[in-house]
Amino acid sequence: MQELFQRYQYGIFGGGIGLVLAILLLTIGFLKTLLVIVCVFLGAYIGLYLNTIGFFDRFKKLKILEEQNMENKTNSSVNQQVPGELTFSDKVIQKIIGFALADIDGLLTIDGGFFSNIAEKLVNTNNVTTGIQTEVGKKQVAVDMDIVVEFGKDIRNIYDEVKNVISNEVNSMTHLDVVEVNVNVVDIKSQEEYEEDSETVQDKVSDAASSTGQYISKQTSKTTRKAQNEVQERTEPRVE
Template sequence: MAGIKSEMAIKGELTYADKVIEKIVGLALETVDGLLAADGGFLANVKDKLINTDTVTDGIHVEIGRKQVAVDLSVVVQYQKHVPTVFENIKAVIAEEIKRMTGLEVVEVNVSVADIKTYQQYENDKVSLQDRLADAAQTTGDFASKQYTKLAKEAESVSDGPRVR
């Protein structure tokens, strides 16, 4: 492109919504051995089992500056895993992914261990939660259907009644 001066820069600013950085963190955490969940989110090193992409940000909070990021997490760690090693792995994977994808520097990662569970306990809890949610959805659907039928019958009986002229 002849004629364009190389010293001429296009002005502008690149910013990230908290949700974007939280998602990067959540997806990066899937690779951390011994980490089951971030505050109820479904990580558990089961990339194929993420229920939906929004749950990946559960338990993750970030503060974003112009060039730096701080991350706070509340996590569930797998029983018999060395928690300080899990913590170091969490910090490393978060710093690497955020830097790689955004160029931002991670200056702080605070992790609060909310619970420790065996993998089996975690799986059982997860299945129980999914079953409870499915049952609640079914119950709500049944109730709505019954209410609709009831109202339809009432409307029908009103329209069949005597008419005022």
């Protein structure tokens, strides 16, 4: 039955129209039937024209806006009922930045950090924040870092990519705006030179016990001097 209908569907459709016309002619007469046909075609034409100029889309948009307003009011009501505040520590922002920068071509390392594009992975994820300084506010973030770049690479492009990656990653995860990214290039090395200078993970572990005290002392002095310099240079916070 279904195959028969599909084969003769247009004929069946035309026959149905003919049947309707015959009933109209027999019941209301020729002139009234003609009037009905004219009104049907006129209504169809008006409907197509209004759809072409986007008349019906306006009502759809209004309905969508009303639904969004209702949803926003509901969310606002819920938020007002549950007070609180979301904050991020410097370490969280620094770690986001450290992971985000690991795949930038030409960026060998953050000075003091432990990732390498040559190895294409983080060597020590616990120290990914080393070498990254941040100032975190309630709405904004400012970033300072020293980097080592690969010889022969476009440093300006690396800097632009660093800014874009930091801004996008921090904003997507925290909704904080990155308002300032200061990058200081402290060294340039070839890949061969960097590989020779880089220590293996085992070397880091074996040397850690003997150098921990000296390292902490140096880092403490360095941090203290840097903090004092920043206090002298900046009298107002950079972020909100």
